[in-house]
Amino acid sequence: MSDYIVELKGITKRFPGVVALNNMQLSVKHGEVHGLVGENGAGKSTLIKVLTGVHQPDEGEIYVNGEQMRFKNPNESAAAGIACVYQELNIEKLLSITDNIFINKWEKKGFLLDYHSMHEKTTQVMESLGQTVDPRRAAGTMGMGVQQMIEIAKAVLIESKLIIMDEPTSSLGEREVEQLMKTVRELKSRGIAILFISHKLSELFELCDRVTVIRDGEYIETRNIEDWSNDSLITSMVGRTLDNQFPKEFGEKGDVMLKVEDLSVGGVLYDVSFEAYGGQVLGFAGLVGAGRTETVRAIFGADPIDSGRVFINGKEKKMSSPGEAVKAGIALLTEDRKGQGLVLTEPIKNNMILASMKQHSDGPFLNERRIDEGSQKLVESLRIKTPSIYEIVGQLSGGNQQKVVIGKWINSDADIYIFDEPTRGIDVGAKIEVYNVMNTLVKAGKCVLMISSEMPEILGMSDRVIVMRGGRVMAEVERDSEHFNQEDIMKAAWGGSLDD
Amino acid sequence: MTKKRTFAGIQMGTILALIIMCVVLSLANRNFYSYDNVMGIFKQTAFNAFLSVGMLLCLITAGIDLSVGANAVFTACLMGAMNKAGVSSGLLMMLVALIAGGAFGFINGVLLTRLHLPHPFVSTLGMKNVLWGLALVVTGSQMVSGFPDSVQWLGRTTIQGFPVSFIMVLIVYVIMHIFLSRTALGRSIYCAGGNIEASRLSGINTANVLTFCYTLSGVMAAIAGIVSVGRSGISNGANATQPYDTDAIAACVIGGASFTGGKGTMVGTMIGCLIITVLRNGFSLLSIQSSIQNIVLGLVIILAVLMDVLRANMEAKRRRLASAK
Numbered sequence: 132m133s134d135y136i137v138e139l140k141g142i143t144k145r146f147p148g149v150v151a152l153n154n155m156q157l158s159v160k161h162g163e164v165h166g167l168v169g170e171n172g173a174g175k176s177t178l179i180k181v182l183t184g185v186h187q188p189d190e191g192e193i194y195v196n197g198e199q200m201r202f203k204n205p206n207e208s209a210a211a212g213i214a215c216v217y218q219e220l221n222i223e224k225l226l227s228i229t230d231n232i233f234i235n236k237w238e239k240k241g242f243l244l245d246y247h248s249m250h251e252k253t254t255q256v257m258e259s260l261g262q263t264v265d266p267r268r269a270a271g272t273m274g275m276g277v278q279q280m281i282e283i284a285k286a287v288l289i290e291s292k293l294i295i296m297d298e299p300t301s302s303l304g305e306r307e308v309e310q311l312m313k314t315v316r317e318l319k320s321r322g323i324a325i326l327f328i329s330h331k332l333s334e335l336f337e338l339c340d341r342v343t344v345i346r347d348g349e350y351i352e353t354r355n356i357e358d359w360s361n362d363s364l365i366t367s368m369v370g371r372t373l374d375n376q377f378p379k380e381f382g383e384k385g386d387v388m389l390k391v392e393d394l395s396v397g398g399v400l401y402d403v404s405f406e407a408y409g410g411q412v413l414g415f416a417g418l419v420g421a422g423r424t425e426t427v428r429a430i431f432g433a434d435p436i437d438s439g440r441v442f443i444n445g446k447e448k449k450m451s452s453p454g455e456a457v458k459a460g461i462a463l464l465t466e467d468r469k470g471q472g473l474v475l476t477e478p479i480k481n482n483m484i485l486a487s488m489k490q491h492s493d494g495p496f497l498n499e500r501r502i503d504e505g506s507q508k509l510v511e512s513l514r515i516k517t518p519s520i521y522e523i524v525g526q527l528s529g530g531n532q533q534k535v536v537i538g539k540w541i542n543s544d545a546d547i548y549i550f551d552e553p554t555r556g557i558d559v560g561a562k563i564e565v566y567n568v569m570n571t572l573v574k575a576g577k578c579v580l581m582i583s584s585e586m587p588e589i590l591g592m593s594d595r596v597i598v599m600r601g602g603r604v605m606a607e608v609e610r611d612s613e614h615f616n617q618e619d620i621m622k623a624a625w626g627g628s629l630d631d
Numbered sequence: 632m633t634k635k636r637t638f639a640g641i642q643m644g645t646i647l648a649l650i651i652m653c654v655v656l657s658l659a660n661r662n663f664y665s666y667d668n669v670m671g672i673f674k675q676t677a678f679n680a681f682l683s684v685g686m687l688l689c690l691i692t693a694g695i696d697l698s699v700g701a702n703a704v705f706t707a708c709l710m711g712a713m714n715k716a717g718v719s720s721g722l723l724m725m726l727v728a729l730i731a732g733g734a735f736g737f738i739n740g741v742l743l744t745r746l747h748l749p750h751p752f753v754s755t756l757g758m759k760n761v762l763w764g765l766a767l768v769v770t771g772s773q774m775v776s777g778f779p780d781s782v783q784w785l786g787r788t789t790i791q792g793f794p795v796s797f798i799m800v801l802i803v804y805v806i807m808h809i810f811l812s813r814t815a816l817g818r819s820i821y822c823a824g825g826n827i828e829a830s831r832l833s834g835i836n837t838a839n840v841l842t843f844c845y846t847l848s849g850v851m852a853a854i855a856g857i858v859s860v861g862r863s864g865i866s867n868g869a870n871a872t873q874p875y876d877t878d879a880i881a882a883c884v885i886g887g888a889s890f891t892g893g894k895g896t897m898v899g900t901m902i903g904c905l906i907i908t909v910l911r912n913g914f915s916l917l918s919i920q921s922s923i924q925n926i927v928l929g930l931v932i933i934l935a936v937l938m939d940v941l942r943a944n945m946e947a948k949r950r951r952l953a954s955a956k
Contacts (some may be wrong), residue, residue, distance in 0.1 A: 147950060433832055457834025471832050474825035476893045485822060485833040488815035495814045539833065 132196030136161045136292050136324045137182065137213065142191035152188070153348045159293060162322040164315060166335040166342035166356070170366055173558070174348040175328055179295055182326075183215045184208035190610050196292075205610075214286030215295040216304075219558070222278050223272025229253040231270045231281050232288060260314050265571045276307030283314065287323075294318065295326040300334060301555060304418045312338060330556070331585075332361055340417060344368055354531040363467050368559060376559075377591025378566055384594075385409025387445070389461075389547050389578055391430060394439030400424050400602045403439070407547070412569055415582040415594030422602035423582045425465060427549045429461040432456045443547070457486055462540035466551040466582075468529075472536040475525035480506040482524050482535050486543040501549055509538040514564065530561035538569055548572055549580040554588065564595030566592055586617050598623040644938050645885060645902050649909065656913035663916055670792045676908040677702070677796035678788070679878050680901065681855035685736070685848025686879040687900050691811075692824045692844055693892025694751040698739060700875025701762035701854045704868060706732045706795075706856035708766040710782060711775030711866035721781030729853045736849020736947065740842030751845070751922060759876070766868035776865045785854075786861020796858045803854075808827055808897040820844060824892030881928065882907055885935040906931065 135158045144152040147205055152174045159165045169175050180186040181193070193200050195211045223231055229249045238245045238252075253266035260280045270281055278486040279299060280594065282350040286294045295412040296315075300308045313323055315338055329335055335342055336356060343353040344367040351367050363514030365376075387406045394403040400422050406598045416511045429436045432450035441448055443459050450456050456463070465471040473482050484491045491502050506520040513534040517527060524535055533553070540548060550569070554562040569579050569592060583589050589596055598620055606623040608614045614629050657664040682699045689696040706728040713724050735758060741755040788795040811817040821828045823837045831837045860866055884890075885906055886899025907928065914924045 431832070452836065453832050454834045454836045463832060465832060470826070471828050473829055474822045474893070475823060477826040480821065481818060484818075485830065485835065488819065488835070492815045495816065497813055497815055497818060499813075543834070 133194065134160060135194070136196055137531050138194040138197075139178075139181070140192045140194070142178075142181060142188045142193070144181060144186055145189050146177075151348050155191070155345065155348065156350045157343055158353070159324050159326055160341075161292075162319055162324055163340040164319055164325045164327055166336050166339035167328045167345070168330075168332075168335065168342060168364060169345040169351075169558075173345050173368070175345065177348075178298070178345070179217075179297055179326075179328070180297060182208065182293075184213075193582065195452040209289060209291070212292035214289065214291035214293070215513060216279060216286065216297065216299060218298040220275075220278050220282055222270045222281060225269055227267050228257070228258065228264060228270050228273070228281055228305070229266040232256070236289070252288070253284070256288055257281075260284060260287070260317070272438055274307070275302045276304070276310060279303070279307075279311065280314070283318075287318070289482075291323065293326060295322045295328070297328045298330065298556065300328070300331060304420060307326070308334075311387065332364055332389070333357075335364075337459055340487055346370055350625055365559065372515040376563075377588070378563060378570065379592055380570040380571075381573060381594070382410030382576065384411055385576050385578075389430070389580075390427075390442040390445075392440040392442070394426065394429055394441070395437050396425065396429060396434065396602075397437050398428065398602075400436075403599075403602070403604055405597050405604060405607065407580055408594075409546075409576045409578045410573050411594040412573055412579040412581055412592050414589040414596040415580065415599060416586070416589045416596050417585075417599040417605075421599040423599050426468065426553055426599070427463060427551060427582065427601070430456070431461055431549065454464065457543060457545070460544075460546035461549065462486070462543055462545035463549045464533075464536050464540060464551060464553055466555065468536050469533055471530060472539075472571065473524050476523065478521045478523055479510065479515070479527075479535055483509060483520075483538050483542055485539050487539075489544070490544070496563065505542065506538070509541065513538055513568075530557040533557055533561065533565065537565070541568075545577070546582070547578045549582075551582045552584065553581065554583070554585070577616050586620065589620065590615065590617065596620060600624055643898065644942070645887070645906070645935065648935075649902055649906050652906065652909050652913065656909065660913070660916045663913055663946065665790060668912070668916070669814065670789065670794060672905070672908050672912050673797035674789075674794040676904050677794065677800050677858050678855050678862070679882060680797075680800040680874070681803070681851045681858060681906045682875060682879040683882040683900050683904055684803060684897075685844075685851040686876075687883045687886075687888055687895050687897070688820060688844040689751065689848055690880070690883050690888040690890065691820050691892060691895045692841055693827070693890070694841065694844070695755065695880070695890070696736075696739060696756040696845060696848045697876050698735065698752065698758040698762055699848060699855075699879055700873060701759040701766070701871045702732050702735055702849055702852035703856040703859060703875065704871040704873075705735070705762040705766040705769075706853040706867075707860050707866035707870075708770045708775070708868050710778065710856070710860060712769040714778055715770070715775055719779065721779035722783075724779070725781055725857055728856055729850055732853025732856065733846050733850040736852070738848040739849070740845035743845065744838035744841050752868065755845075759871075763868070763871035766871055766889070770866065770868050772868060774867045778860055778864065778866075782857065783861040783864065786858040787864075788861075796861065799854075799858075803851075804897050804901055811897060816840065816843070821893055826892075862865050878907060881932050884932060886931065888940060889939075903935075 137159045139155060139157040142152050142155040155178060158508060167175060177186060181188050184205045184207050200211055232253050233249050238249050250266040257280060260283060262277055262280050264277060270278060300310055303311060316595045319324060319387055328340060339356050341353055341355050342359055344351040346368060385408055388409045389407040392404050394400055403426050417423050428434045430441055430450060432452045432455050448459050450555050469475060480502055484502055491498055503520060510517060510520055515531050515534045553565050572579050581592060594610050597604055606618060606629050619629055663670055664898050671710045682703060685696055685699050709731055710724040710728050718724060739755050739758055742748045743751050786796050817841050819835050827837050880904035883895055883900050886903035888895030908926055911924055
């Protein structure tokens with residue numbers, strides 16, 4: 132028996148325009164929690180897909196328990212004991228939890244499916260993961276945390292030896308994260324190795340035995356967790372020292388540009404009121420499901436509201452559709468950029484004018500020259516890595532896609548920019564560029580709203596913070612207030628009072 | 632890096648297929664290449680070409696309009712009913728036909744965008760049956776003939792043998808090509824088809840964009856109805872059972888449109904229309920049964936889509952290899 136459950140040696144994988152992996156190596160010991168970090172585009176996704184048999188490497192060797200393997204497809208990788216819980220879960224929302232777990236490995240009695248036994252096993256395996264659930268319920272009715280456990284249960288049931296978790300906490304609330312950590316430790320104690328991919332360094336320090344850093348498709352180094360520090364990890368990931376993770380710059384506080392009064396949506400938002408000023412970043416803190424996204428979508432006219440009023444520069448505006456909101460000078464950078472921000476099948480230049488076709492038209496006709504020049508300028512100023520502005524957006528990496536979304540809204544020349552989780556799933560370098568865009572906006576007197584689930588980002592970038600919980604505004608904290616710290620804001624987000 | 636949707640972007644394979652078909656048919660039957668027959672092909676293409684305009688727009692939005700054929704028949708019958716009722720003004724008949732066709736298209740759009748029916752497949756299928764029934768109701772299930780010359784002019788007149796209806800088709804196709812490729816609304820149609828939610832959240836009024844497409848589809852169906860009256864001299868509600876809708880879909884799909892939306896061009900659709908007519912025409916000249924025609928047409932549709940898939944795969948491979956250098 133080898134020391135390692137999985138070893139990669141000299142793996143090279145090429146894609147159009149990039150060498151995604153170059154002489155990559157990775158070795159995961161039996162029953163360890165192994166962290167894998169790197170900027171976006173560092174090659175983590177490709178590495179996972181090589182391990183799971185989705186991609187076949189152009190060069191290099193894969194060993195499972197000392198034995199060389201060649202995975203032609205995901206089934207072969209699964210048979211070798213490798214499972215993956217992808218960031219975007221593969222859940223059939225309408226099917227029951229049992230169906231999801233036993234999909235393609237049905238237990239039968241004669242010709243018929245043996246639901247009695249499958250339900251029982253589902254209940255057992257879910258319970259062993261700390262979830263008491265009715266196995267007959269449709270998986271889509273469960274929270275994200277449970278849905279993730281369903282994926283893990285699938286892996287456990289086929290007796291996987293290595294479970295890859297790709298950003299497992301990115302869509303979870305605080306309590307669900309804790310449950311997940313417990314589960315990871317439980318799996319480890321059963322001798323199952325975990326390859327844990329995360330953008331949250333604190334999680335790595337809490338969970339991992341060893342951490343491997345990769346950069347630009349290349350292996351950088353693996354160390355035991357006690358030999359890493361926050362700074363050394365970031366230095367290793369970006370290949371340069373970051374003097375300041377949050378390059379916050381201050382604009383001049385202007386007038387109230389956005390005023391929201393008693394915004395209510397039945398069962399979702401309750402009398403949400405706040406004001407946002409020009410030249411400032413207003414941060415929105417809270418747990419997942421606190422109603423922050425719902426609030427900005429309501430302001431933007433994306434969802435209907437039951438009552439409440441919205442004032443732009445002192446004038447009341449009815450936001451009956453996003454079209455109205457865009458006309459009124461609001462830009463919403465949605466959390467889900469692929470599903471809601473971009474037309475992936477269209478080239479960069481067409482996405483850039485999505486919110487500003489009028490400004491790019493002479494009469495009914497589009498001015499292609501102006502569009503091309505403008506897009507080219509934005510590609511350069513936002514440093515979007517692409518062969519040309521004619522590149523289909525679906526071909527770009529996540530960080531570059533986010534920059535196209537930013538370009539789209541810069542083109543619309545809005546007054547109020549709403550960023551919903553603007554740096555989720557993008558690398559440290561691209562994050563800083565996003566922060567710099569915010570700086571430029573507030574310095575130009577624009578009003579910026581930023582929803583973020585990352586406390587350091589909230590504290591690093593906001594001039595003022597609104598804390599929400601359960602569809603209500605719980606607290607409002609100025610940057611120079613004594614409450615402008617992680618503990619107090621967290622307390623408010625959990626429902627505590629700041630005046631105690 | 633080529634720009635998207637320029638002429639080079641249209642499948643050369645489809646154009647090549649059309650040319651090869653023409654060459655083979657010319658060799659097989661001398662009459663195929665005669666001036667009269669070629670003009671006949673243009674004349675026969677006009678009806679489907681108009682229906683395909685609306686179908687293409689709806690397909691680009693990732694929708695479909697299954698009522699185009701029935702709408703064309705209905706508008707023809709509506710003119711027939713007016714004719715029977717003693718309306719003498721051909722202009723009035725055509726105006727009413729265009730408004731009625733557009734109105735039913737508009738209803739299709741409203742059902743989809745304002746009443747939120749899940750997919751236009753179902754609503755336009757319903758509308759197809761409604762229009763079929765209405766066509767029979769307004770004419771009392773009778774054929775109507777004796778239309779004024781002004782109504783028949785579009786479908787019947789030729790200039791030096793060249794059918795006016797096809798000249799009209801060319802004009803409409805050029806205008807629609809410019810519309811789709813050069814105007815903000817045209818680009819919005821592609822964007823709405825590619826990702827309707829992203830387009831909506833970018834401030835594009837996607838409901839209006841879609842409603843526009845279905846309304847225009849209805850107007851185009853009415854023009855096709857007028858052409859059909861001129862060509863045949865009659866309006867006949869029983870024609871609503873003809874496979875007009877699927878011919879229009881076939882033309883668009885052969886021309887590169889996709890059911891997933893965001894794709895399709897006027898030039899491609901024109902070629903698709905011509906392929907279908909050339910096939911029907913050529914086989915008739917060769918006295919091949921219509922059953923065989925149907926089989927071959929079916930295979931052509933499948934082949935066209937297959938080619939498109941293979942082309943996309945090859946493109947992906949080319950990118951991969953280019954990057955490996």
